[in-house]
Amino acid sequence: MKGTCLCGAIEVVAEPKNEVSLCHCSMCRKWSSGALHAVHCGPDVTFKGAEPKRYQSSEWAVRGFCGECGTNLFYHLLPTNEYILSAGLFDNPDFKLTLEIFTDEKPDYYDLNPHSKKMTAQEVFEQFAPKE
Known part of the structure; x- marks a missing residue:
């Protein structure tokens, strides 16, 4: 599946799962x-076209964005080499919202899917953090 940033300078080719996750963490x-x-x-x-700009936001992840238009492209989880891409890059009406993480950090000014699975920060780290 192909997606693009807002200005079209970067094209992304990937096979995303049809499930959308929401992250409410402060970052x-x-x-x-x-x-x-x-x-x-x-x-x-x-990634095709312009090279994404990268920012290491933590010791375990790098975030990428378009240097031309600023579109947020990806969150690259370094321990597993997994790319988590912004859902808006793709024109796919089949995506389904299934998971919300860091729900304990979500501000009160918005609510989204009342039926999605919800996980606190502690639950996320317990399930996904690299085991030593």
């Missing part, structure tokens, strides 16, 4: 001005 909210709507794409992601 994602600052990065996207709200909950990050994301699709998991695994390690096989290709």
Whole structure:
């Protein structure tokens, strides 16, 4: 499946799952001005056109964006080499909202899907953090 940034300078080729996750953590909210709507794409992601700008936002992740228009492109989880891409890059009406994470950090000024699974920050780290 192909997607693009707002200005079209970067094309993304990936096979996202049809499930959208929302992240309410403070970093994602600052990065996207709200909950990050994301699709998991695994390690096989290709970027064409302009090279994405990268910012290492933590010791375990790098965020990417278009240097021309500023579109948020990806969250690259380094321990698993998984790309989590912004859902809005793709024109796919089949995406379904299934999971919300860092719900304990979500501000009160918005609510989205009352039926999606919800996980606190602690639950996310317990399930997804690398095991030592």
